[in-house]
Amino acid sequence: MQVISILLAIIISLLLIWFIDRRNPKKYKPYILISLWLISFFFLFATIKSVFSEVQFNNEKIKRYKIAIENLKDIRDSQLAHRTIKGDFQANWDSLVKFIENERFTITQRRDSTVLDEELTRLYGVDTTKDIVIIDTLDFVPVIDSLFAKRDSNGNKIQNQQNDGFIIDNRYKFMMNVPVGKKGEKFKLETNYLFQNDLSIPVFEASVDKSILFDGLNSDLIQKEKEVISVEGVNGESLRVGSLEEVNTNGNWPKNYSSDQ
Secondary structure (H helix, E strand, O other): OHHHHHHHHHHHHHHHHHHHHHHOOOOOHHHHHHHHHHHHHHHHHHHHHHHHHHHHHHHHHHHHHHHHHHHHHHHHHHHHHHHHHHOOOOOOHHHHHHHHHHOEEEEEEEEEEEEEOHHHHHHHOOOOEEEEEEEEEEEEEEHHHHHHEOEOOOOOEOEOOOOOOEOEOHHHHOOOEOOOOOOOOEOEEEEEEEEEOOEEEEEEEEEEEHHHHOOOOOHHHHHHHHOOOOOOOOOOOEEEEEOOOOOOOOEOOOHHHOOOO
């Protein structure tokens, strides 16, 4: 909108130059024309500067989004692991880190089997069987190995030569920190329960306000970004993953900002 206003001002100035050149007395004409040309050049410079500033903002915006999204993806993976093991989401950062370091996934296997149905056998006087599902516990895998083990170029976990474990990327200890923008800020972490079909369903949301994420950039362009409504943009006033209003663990960023949602 600002660029359009400046362009209109340039067009109006040029029209005035043309009009004055045609109508005004010759002795005043040079001074008036010089003034109007200077005004036109000023507006032209302002237009170029405005366009360039917006391009710079958009480049920096995408860069910061992509960095922050990596943290949000780690937060989401950790929260989903917490729900799998504990049945709910965690609202405290320290507790979530301790969970990652100490808890294990239970690896199970389901298999079908047929056994004697003692009650029906007793009722009918003949051997009667029934089908059942048996769940065998095969192993326990540390959450930290599953989510934060370093991997080679083929995606395989890198073994720690000093012990039987894997080399761990300690980024989980810092995933709650907003990695760009205003220093010392953390993502806001909230949990809740939604009631649907007589069920209490846990939900979570991790978010950061765009004014924090883009701290130090043009304030007008930050406000413009907070008002974005587009399928190719990050809608709303914050960058977030999850939702407190619906059962949703996706992020509010478009696919081109990340390799996955």
